[in-house]
Amino acid sequence: MSIFIDASTRLVVQGITGRDGSFHTSQMIEYGTQVVAGVTPGKGGQTFEAEDGTLVPIFNTVDRAVRETGANASVIYVPPAFASGAIMEAADAGVDLVVAITEGIAVQDMTRAYAFVQDRGTRLLGPNCPGAISPGKAKIGIIPGEITTPGPVGVISRSGTLTYEAVAQLTAAGIGQTTCVGIGGDPIIGTNFIDCLAAFKEDPDTEAIVVIGEIGGTDEQDAARWIRENLDLPVVGFIAGQTAPPGRTMGHAGAIISGSAGTAEEKMRTFEENGIAVAKRPVDIVSLVQNGLRT
Amino acid sequence: MSIFIDASTRLVVQGITGRDGSFHTSQMIEYGTQVVAGVTPGKGGQTFEAEDGTLVPIFNTVDRAVRETGANASVIYVPPAFASGAIMEAADAGVDLVVAITEGIAVQDMTRAYAFVQDRGTRLLGPNCPGAISPGKAKIGIIPGEITTPGPVGVISRSGTLTYEAVAQLTAAGIGQTTCVGIGGDPIIGTNFIDCLAAFKEDPDTEAIVVIGEIGGTDEQDAARWIRENLDLPVVGFIAGQTAPPGRTMGHAGAIISGSAGTAEEKMRTFEENGIAVAKRPVDIVSLVQNGLRT
Amino acid sequence: MDIHEYQAKELFRAAGLPVPPDEVATTAEEAEAIARRLGGTVVVKAQVHTGGRGKAGGVKLASTPAEAKEHASRILGMTIKDLTVQKVLVTPAEDIANEAYVGVLIDRSSQAPMFMVSPEGGVDIEEVAETNPEAIRKLRVDPRYGLLPHQALWLADFLYEDPSLVKQASKMMTQLYQAFRSNGCSLAEINPLIVTPGGEVKAIDAKVSIDENELHRLPAVEAYRDTDAEPWAETRAREASLSFVKLEGDVGCCVNGAGLAMATMDLVKYYGGEPANFLDIGGSSNPDKVVAALEIITGDPNVKAILFNIFGGITRCDDVANGIVEATKRIDIKPPIVIRLTGTNDKEALEILEAAGFSADTSMDRVVERAVELAASA
């Protein structure tokens, strides 16, 4: 099993003819994801050819793509100025899951798009996220497939490459994953740690969970308390940004210590207080997961 | 029993110090309605004295009024430019029922206010309506209490004085009412015929229903079909506007025949097709109700 | 409030919509001068608040200024559905490769603005709705979000295949919604929306209705009101805050409340008469309103009897009685007046009326029947 995506996921790619969209569409197809449609306004009726020769029909609107191909998930690679609109378009077209890869969406735009997907009951992952991968089944987004392998660990992270680092080390140590989810580095995101934890809780194949957080906000603290109250699985935590200065945005728009709130120290302490094993270095995640799986 | 309002209704009057608000507050108190608070921004802390000497505390905001008096319903007598805001304020303050008497609210304002009350699950009656009265228990709005009397008939109407006409004739014939509801004459209203019919259906004391409609829209036709499918009570219908020309607004902003849609003839026919006894004249309502109650 | 095509086009241009240039003329000579300035073939279009201008001969092509003058002189003064044409619009004739329909209105059943678009433009959209409903795409606009970009695209995508046309039309949907919102419209319509042979999408006709309740905050739009184009009685009714609609019968009606007013008209018909008007004096009546109402009613030469039907609630019967007495002092009222009064302060009202030589009844049916008889025997 896995969460959010699996072999039955039928994906539409919004922005399929763009630079990132076309590259990653080929990657997703190569990985085995069912990419059933692409959307680029003005290019409806054309066909996208993936690197392996797979042909994907292109539509002008997500609505048409969904009606004609039965797509049930969407991934968004459109430029930031149009991305919040693309999220709302996908939700309106009735897909169950929207994964927004785009970085740089205006936060006020996202407050409206977030309300919109909430109104329609659509799950949004991201924006500014690497997407999700259920190893051996499907991937949506940009997580390199070759660093993952099927297995019992669920991974949730606010970061992209840091997730790759952790997952690659797990894989190298022979520990596979049910699903790896990048929830995104922006202040307003559609799916938070708790949403993912709740989904992993329902997945019988997930036996341990890795939570990779960073400075800014209180999502990790909220997750820690939720874990103590709701989850009966071993959880390993890591927080990036112990050396980050207050008041400065560290790359991710959401990674900023405001006043004395949102520090790595505070988050690591809250993890420990709630029974989560805290890794000091990324490499320590592996041994802590091994410990957790053994018990 | 009754619908929407009864002796436990605790009312806050928005615009209590205005001309209409003050006059009708006295009338409502005299009728026995529990008017627990008034709201006029800038006059918080003052007291309204009703004609019978009853004192009502005035607050600056509905929120304060609700918190300090436990009001659970609101009635709005504020000028049209502020009335849609007043509706949203009442819904935000958590009352269960908002009755908007004000006529002349911009329709586009109402589309937003309607969405707002829907979001909050608040029942809105009106705008541009006379309110509701549950004879012998309470009244909210402007329906003259003396023309009503307790009894087994529910009355629903888009009109004000036409309702009075019908109700007064029922009362004169010795037929009392559970509740008389004026749903309002605007194109966008919070509670429609079906909402009221469904409420009357749940009221064990209501043994017959009078539906008073008029030209414009399809509310009456929808209600007629709903009645056939859902209701096991005698229903008497009346439609005003048989002589109204198409394309002209007849007083009520909502009373307009658009193209061939919304004519009185069409509505009367739909009533008859769905088993509703149609009164040709207001005076015929009485005899038809008597017939209905007898069967 | 309906506004003229040329006014609607002004609002559309202000929202950025591509509308060809035009000018308004009130004389044939002006129309000629405008045609000369514009050059080429022009269209001369009657400016009246009704549809069906084309069929009535109110829209004509002119290939020369002289021809424009000729058409204008015929159209100006023409009567279309009871309305006299006082202005014509002169605008360049556009070559048309394609005609579509775009409109947005307040839809009461979905309690929100609703877009309707159809590739079948230039014809009556209600006809299309009846004969070929699949040719119409509808979109409810969630008032919490407004028209979203993908929705504008979805509408445009229904009209055209060509990406450039879809893009232009999509932008126009957003602009039209903007015009609809910012001008308090209850209806904003482009029919036809055309495509030129060169691939440009343009609005060459425009129809806009404004919600009267918005006018207080839109002085520029309020100024569009063309009181010259409306009967004196309507202007007078609006000034006195009365709701009034002229009808063809002979029983003048003065009622409080729109529903009761309609029911009164219907009852006139029931008893074999014909109402001369719909007139609602509203809730908070005062004697002046009653005077204005009687001025309007007696201004209609068809009226043979005058019927008052007052159910006092907010309306105080004594106010109405005072108004009737006051009006008889100020104006010479020829037709007989029959009065029904009941409710708030009806006793006081009766005293006032009897002191002035009137009588009053409490039964709606009796009074209506009497008014019909009086009109028939006049």
Add this chain to the structure above:
Amino acid sequence: MDIHEYQAKELFRAAGLPVPPDEVATTAEEAEAIARRLGGTVVVKAQVHTGGRGKAGGVKLASTPAEAKEHASRILGMTIKDLTVQKVLVTPAEDIANEAYVGVLIDRSSQAPMFMVSPEGGVDIEEVAETNPEAIRKLRVDPRYGLLPHQALWLADFLYEDPSLVKQASKMMTQLYQAFRSNGCSLAEINPLIVTPGGEVKAIDAKVSIDENELHRLPAVEAYRDTDAEPWAETRAREASLSFVKLEGDVGCCVNGAGLAMATMDLVKYYGGEPANFLDIGGSSNPDKVVAALEIITGDPNVKAILFNIFGGITRCDDVANGIVEATKRIDIKPPIVIRLTGTNDKEALEILEAAGFSADTSMDRVVERAVELAASA
């Protein structure tokens, strides 16, 4: 992006907020002239992107133009929290009967704009939140509706008793939200919001942060960017689309991805070193970005060793390798470079680097440890 107080006040004035007049001076003489024009007592305020100006002596009252000149000459060039004061704002001193706080910001936990108001103005709101949380009223703004009139009133009602003050403040809430929305703010704050002895509510200080992602559609706000006030390295980083934050250590870091970049800094610390910077070259790297990154890192004289940590995903390792080789040709790089590369095209990258005399590792820990050693021994 933080903007200066005087710029924030311009945005507030444009939204209709009552802000006293003011002018900016870059010299003491200009300040004197402004004080003369304004007349009366003025305040001379340092314009720097940080709080705590008052405590640092950056805000002074002047009762004469000469005094204004004197204060300005002392404040201009002063350093407040590492920032050099290059401009002062001169504005009339207001008599203050009451100080309150009003702010609106993007609140991540409620995923929406959030208003905070407090009758305790003129002090740090975070302090109030900790010591006296009941003195703050918060309101989540539903982005679907914006700030509604009754919500503006509810906020104002928390600050004042007097109806006139409540009315003024209520209007200002709406105006502040308008400024927040139309300028793509992540924060808009008035502290203090004052009441004059005459009963006028005014904004006498203003703080605004703009969402960088909004700037592309706000050229007028983008023009507020004060590159003179920011270090060269930050300007260079922004031009090259790099995320960069200067720190105090000696290990220069160049990483792809913000999370990995922070984790790398943390690992430097773990192994006993101190990172010299946060630097994320982003996802779609190209060689030019790497060159810019090395320019910035080597521009910091503290840097003793340079550490690359690249996990190739979208980022192609060969692009980074080419950038490193290219940069060593263009700039004279003194500190030693240690490189970790893994992922997309890492083999090609290794060949490129080895051909240019570099080596690379695949283990993050080994490379970080090595960089720390090199810096310590330099």
